[in-house]
Amino acid sequence: MTFSQTKSMPRDASARRIAIVDIARTAALLGMILFHLVFDLAMFGFLPADTARSAGWPLFSKLVAGSFLGLAGLSLYLAHGSRFRPRAYLKRLIRVVAAALLVTAATYLAQPDFYVYFGILHSIAAASVIGLAFLRAPAVVTLAAAVAAFALPGIFDARGWSIDWPLSLGLSQQIQPAMDFEPVFPWIAPFLIGMALGRIGQYAGIWETLASVASDENRLVRLAAWPGRHSLAVYLVHQPILIGLLQAWMLVAPA
Template sequence: MIAPLPPSSGSRLIAIDLARTAALTGMAMYHFVYDLTMFGWLPEGTAVTGFWALFARAVAGSFIFLAGVSLWLAHGRGIRWPAFWRRFARIAAGAAVVTVGTYFAFPQYFVFYGILHSIAVSSLIGLAFLRLPAGITLAAAVVAYFLPDLWRSSALDGPLAFIGLFETRPLTVDFLPIFPWLAPMLCGVAVGRIAERLNLWPRLAPPDTLWLRRLSWPGRHSLAIYLVHQPVLIGLVWAGTWLLR
């Protein structure tokens, strides 16, 4: 049996929102480095190699993992379809904005399957795992992670590259295909289920203080912040470049 939901879901959600705030901070740090590289303030390739490349993957994985935890918290005891579709529509609309915006900004490298696309599709797939034991979900996550290393096909290049089993990687500035990026979503679903079974959410809930609510505010508005932060950062770096050079 799964333990009952904690009596104060608001406190529990503050913990998730605080985690999202931390992920947003990491995302902004990475994109600032990316923009500095793009404008020539850092050596070419700084943002896409070494530490910063690993950092970017860790930040993206944390967002998708938290989306999986949230999927379980919201629908683990039964899918609330109206709420699910409202959230899905917001994420899909945000993904469309990113695709259109990057198409005009970087037509040769536009984002056709970035992190928002990945979260939207992985959330749909994640629904199938909500009622399964955590062990099965974690096993599926392992398969999702390693599948691209085990099998690829040129038949899945081009329009089907978003599946992640391509032989030729598409040219795009942000790309998180289904495989392996379904893995952190499924891990989040499994962890959400395990934490609830062990009744961990009340123990993990921080005190509901004014400062923590303020710190959790970005996490509650992560989609909007994601959509606006990069244009703002690019504008700031461009302005700084114009003034200093």
């Protein structure tokens, strides 16, 4: 995670990493892996079939998804809030879009009736484009937009309104079943909140402080931050690894 030190250094100063943000992303990854492990255990019959849809697991999964989007919004602001770098932005966006399309293709081949047509990566990609409009906006404006985005689906439901295309907006009364679905509304809300916190933290000097508190010179910090710095790769490989391990377990230790 990077930011430009606009208060004390020129705008073209080299960016520094904020390890604490990467560590927060690592924590979100651990939450995601835990939820998917529970989901997979239920799918393979090691747990009751509805485990991931009962108790507090649905709320837990929403909190994890919201944390990813919030951190993505924070990252967008820290990387480009002071000076937009189109090459770096496009490189990152292309990677996220490519990964999202890979998830869509893989899940369609595996379960065509429940494939991921607009999951967390699709949502991050869309929010990363929409978020450009808020890079220079005051934090209060961005927060107001987040509140509106969060409330919009509820307003549509209450009034019986529906926008059926594209379904990715999240404003349709008829949603196509999917293994993972994080539409633009309301999921752009945590992304915008992350952007607003980025701006607030910049003016308060929080990011410079955090960058110095958790230094990469500490081996434990580097270790904790590593998964967060490679979150896209971890996201793509963790489910195949979990499923492969469970399949292997069923072969060597059949019930």
